[in-house]
Amino acid sequence: MFSLNNLSFPYLRIQNQFPMPKYTLHINGSEKVVDTEPDTPLLYVLRDDLELNGPKFGCGIAQCGSCMVLIDGNAVISCIKSVGSVGDSKVVTLEGLANENGKLHPVQEALWKNKQHNVAIV
Numbered sequence: 001m002f003s004l005n006n007l008s009f010p011y012l013r014i015q016n017q018f019p020m021p022k023y024t025l026h027i028n029g030s031e032k033v034v035d036t037e038p039d040t041p042l043l044y045v046l047r048d049d050l051e052l053n054g055p056k057f058g059c060g061i062a063q064c065g066s067c068m069v070l071i072d073g074n075a076v077i078s079c080i081k082s083v084g085s086v087g088d089s090k091v092v093t094l095e096g097l098a099n100e101n102g103k104l105h106p107v108q109e110a111l112w113k114n115k116q117h118n119v120a121i122v
């Protein structure tokens with residue numbers, strides 16, 4: 001008799017034999033540990049694992065820039081940057097741009113105003 005349980009069981013066994021590697025990332029001034037494959041795009045780790053939604057998924061092919069983050073002060077497109085290539089670099093997302101007093105960075109203010117404008121139009 002056909003059963004989906006019979007199909008999924010060997011797959012689960014293989015997953016347990018080969019656990020995913022852990023990466024310690026320096027994100028917005030703190031260390032975060034994630035379990036993921038080395039070729040996972042940094043954008044997916046930021047949004048899905050760390051719940052940082054500042055970087056957006058736009059095109060996924062390095063064309064729109066909506067996933068931009070700063071890595072060691074340089075603008076980097078995170079949808080094509082693998083998490084395995086980040087190493088000890090310091091990553092700053094949109095959330096990390098505000099200062100300690102909570103005052104928004106000019107980029108954050110511009111995005112907030114744009115969002116308010118878009119809501120007002122709809």
Ligand code: FES
Binds near residue numbers: 056057060062065066
């Ligand atoms: S999602 Fe468009 S450049 Fe990354």
